[in-house]
Amino acid sequence: MSSLKIGIAQLNPIVGDLAGNAARILESAIEAKQFGVDLLLTPELSLCGYPPRDLLLNPGFIEEMSKQLADLARQLPENLSVLVGFAGNNPRSILAGEKPLFNSTALLNSQGIQEVFHKRLLPTYDVFDENRYFASGKESHYFHLHDLKIGVTICEDVWNDEEFWGKRQYAVDPIADLAALNVDLIVNLSASPYSIRKQILREDLLAHSAKRYQIPIAYVNQVGGNDDLIFDGHSVAFNRQGEVIYRAPGFTSSLEILEFENDFSPASLYPIPETEEEEIYRALVLGVRDYTEKCGFKKAILGLSGGIDSSLVASITTDALGRENVLGVMMPSPYSSEGSITDALALVHNLGIQCEKLAIQEAMTAYDRLLEPLFAGTSFGVAEENLQSRIRGNLLMALANKFGHLLLSTGNKSEMAVGYCTLYGDMNGGLAVIADVPKTRVYSLCHWLNRQKEIIPPNVLTKAPSAELKPDQKDQDSLPPYEILDEILDRLIEQHQSSRQIIEAGFDPETVRKVVKLVKNAEFKRKQAPPGLKISDRAFGTGWRMPIASRWS
Numbered sequence: 001m002s003s004l005k006i007g008i009a010q011l012n013p014i015v016g017d018l019a020g021n022a023a024r025i026l027e028s029a030i031e032a033k034q035f036g037v038d039l040l041l042t043p044e045l046s047l048c049g050y051p052p053r054d055l056l057l058n059p060g061f062i063e064e065m066s067k068q069l070a071d072l073a074r075q076l077p078e079n080l081s082v083l084v085g086f087a088g089n090n091p092r093s094i095l096a097g098e099k100p101l102f103n104s105t106a107l108l109n110s111q112g113i114q115e116v117f118h119k120r121l122l123p124t125y126d127v128f129d130e131n132r133y134f135a136s137g138k139e140s141h142y143f144h145l146h147d148l149k150i151g152v153t154i155c156e157d158v159w160n161d162e163e164f165w166g167k168r169q170y171a172v173d174p175i176a177d178l179a180a181l182n183v184d185l186i187v188n189l190s191a192s193p194y195s196i197r198k199q200i201l202r203e204d205l206l207a208h209s210a211k212r213y214q215i216p217i218a219y220v221n222q223v224g225g226n227d228d229l230i231f232d233g234h235s236v237a238f239n240r241q242g243e244v245i246y247r248a249p250g251f252t253s254s255l256e257i258l259e260f261e262n263d264f265s266p267a268s269l270y271p272i273p274e275t276e277e278e279e280i281y282r283a284l285v286l287g288v289r290d291y292t293e294k295c296g297f298k299k300a301i302l303g304l305s306g307g308i309d310s311s312l313v314a315s316i317t318t319d320a321l322g323r324e325n326v327l328g329v330m331m332p333s334p335y336s337s338e339g340s341i342t343d344a345l346a347l348v349h350n351l352g353i354q355c356e357k358l359a360i361q362e363a364m365t366a367y368d369r370l371l372e373p374l375f376a377g378t379s380f381g382v383a384e385e386n387l388q389s390r391i392r393g394n395l396l397m398a399l400a401n402k403f404g405h406l407l408l409s410t411g412n413k414s415e416m417a418v419g420y421c422t423l424y425g426d427m428n429g430g431l432a433v434i435a436d437v438p439k440t441r442v443y444s445l446c447h448w449l450n451r452q453k454e455i456i457p458p459n460v461l462t463k464a465p466s467a468e469l470k471p472d473q474k475d476q477d478s479l480p481p482y483e484i485l486d487e488i489l490d491r492l493i494e495q496h497q498s499s500r501q502i503i504e505a506g507f508d509p510e511t512v513r514k515v516v517k518l519v520k521n522a523e524f525k526r527k528q529a530p531p532g533l534k535i536s537d538r539a540f541g542t543g544w545r546m547p548i549a550s551r552w553s
């Protein structure tokens with residue numbers, strides 16, 4: 001049987017940057033050619049980046065994509081085939097009443113577009129909404145290269161192994177269809193977003209299919225952050241025994257070359273991060289870096305309270321952007337503890353970032369005076385408390401606006417779930433870095449960060465969480481202990497359990513009912529929150545579509 005050199009281009013495209021993404025693909029192709037590569041694989045929709053969302057509804061965008069695809073082919077080095085992901089028109093759309101586009105892969109070489117393959121299984125759950133734009137490809141097929149039959153699949157096409165899941169998710173299984181066509185190799189072009197330990201699931205699934213059909217599989221995944229989604233890369237290849245013979249590094253672009261002769265020869269195997277904490281931290285660093293850079297910012301700003309959430313976000317941002325690009329602002333009020341300054345300063349020292357101090361007492365007094373006639377006869381309450389948060393939010397946004405920085409908000413998933421945050425206050429910002437990280441995980445990430453040397457000051461790890469909006473206030477005065485709250489939230493949000501099921505699992509009925517009500521009532525806040533980086537299987541982002549004015553809980 002013939003041999004083949006396959007290049008895996010784990011690319012980080014910018015959504016909508018058609019010319020820039022084409023240039024990235026071309027650069028990889030030229031480099032791959034220097035290593036004698038015959039076939040280069042790029043991720044799903046590599047020309048427009050994933051997910052392009054409603055850019056796909058713009059006919060001019062689709063037209064330009066097809067032009068870029070043809071131009072790219074013409075510039076390719078000779079004797080190199082490249083699989084490029086693109087969205088193209090569905091000619092049957094009007095006659096057959098199908099969606100107007102296909103999610104496709106073109107086989108290109110310097111002679112032009114040789115063949116086109118369409119994605120068959122269109123995910124429409126969680127953050128995916130592909131039925132909104134695409135029609136399903138009707139069949140699976142392959143192309144010939146060096147006398148090899150190479151079957152082409154796109155992302156979800158390989159996620160329907162009935163034997164693996166114990167049930168069929170879709171009526172057809174593209175892998176089974178390609179196996180029936182006796183292909184020598186299956187390639188999969190993916191844009192599979194990160195969630196905790198998802199790579200283990202991907203590898204178990206693909207290993208099962210490779211072994212089941214005795215067909216080697218090469219899987220190339222997109223890498224990089226696009227808005228709320230983080231793509232971890234971790235492209236991987238399996239021999240026909242279902243063994244992993246190659247794994248790309250996670251969270252970074254790469255180009256690797258695999259030798260194929262009847263089967264894959266073993267190649268480099270970058271490890272999966274050892275701990276969940278390492279994995280999550282690296283994902284968040286990539287998410288912050290790419291959001292910042294792809295939106296055209298260089299520097300970021302955040303409020304430093306000496307608390308654990310802002311400390312973690314400051315550390316992530318420092319690793320993402322470099323310490324010279326992070327500005328922390330301390331904004332004490334008369335209710336702030338001494339630690340809000342000393343702990344923030346210890347963090348600033350450990351990270352080496354810039355720091356400014358703006359005491360907010362004067363602004364509070366001015367607000368109180370202005371509101372006095374209207375608030376007369378009422379007692380001090382949440383509205384007055386929240387003024388501090390809103391003054392801080394305003395000051396931060398003024399600084400971000402003045403100096404062209406990106407304001408990062410620091411609320412964690414537990415707070416976002418129950419609405420323990422102030423609209424137009426600490427919720428201000430362009431990106432919510434830890435909005436999908438529960439408070440208990442915030443702690444474990446900080447402990448992990450400190451594994452070799454102190455990054456998060458010890459006092460930050462040990463003091464009780466507090467909004468410090470009134471004397472001696474503690475989160476735990478208003479909320480159940482975070483260990484309990486987070487478990488209830490996990491059951492409710494990620495495991496889709498009802499209050500009854502959670503109570504039956506042994507949780508205090510009154511606490512469960514209170515949490516469920518808080519989550520429902522905070523929907524209006526989450527709708528106005530900045531995009532949050534997704535790390536779980538169910539984040540409060542594009543995959544969470546709850547009504548606001550509703551009765552069901």
Ligand SMILES: NC(=O)c1ccc[n+]([C@@H]2O[C@H](COP(=O)([O-])OP(=O)(O)OC[C@H]3O[C@@H](n4cnc5c(N)ncnc54)[C@H](O)[C@@H]3O)[C@@H](O)[C@H]2O)c1
Pocket residue numbers: 382385386389415419420421422423424425426467469524548
């Ligand atoms: N700011 C912080 O730093 C911080 C941190 C942690 C916790 N907290 C706590 O979070 C809480 C924030 O208080 P809050 O929730 O009253 O503040 P909020 O002002 O952010 O939200 C409440 C207000 O939102 C509006 N609203 C309510 N339901 C709505 C709906 N369905 N649609 C549109 N608007 C609606 C109403 O005007 C209501 O008064 C406080 O208990 C505070 O201690 C604040």
Ligand SMILES: Nc1ncnc2c1ncn2[C@@H]1O[C@H](COP(=O)(O)O)[C@@H](O)[C@H]1O
Pocket residue numbers: 302303304305307309310329330331332333336340392410411426466467468
């Ligand atoms: N004293 C403060 N200085 C700067 N920034 C602050 C201060 N207090 C709060 N913040 C910011 O708001 C969020 C939320 O505060 P909680 O302590 O969770 O209520 C915090 O992370 C800071 O960014």
Ligand SMILES: N[C@@H](CCC(=O)O)C(=O)O
Pocket residue numbers: 123128154155156157159191192193
């Ligand atoms: N189900 C897959 C694939 C989605 C896709 O086709 O983009 C995933 O979660 O990664």
Ligand SMILES: O=P(O)(O)OP(=O)(O)O
Pocket residue numbers: 305306307308309310311410464465466467
């Ligand atoms: O938001 P922070 O940083 O103030 O953390 P905490 O809420 O734990 O005080």
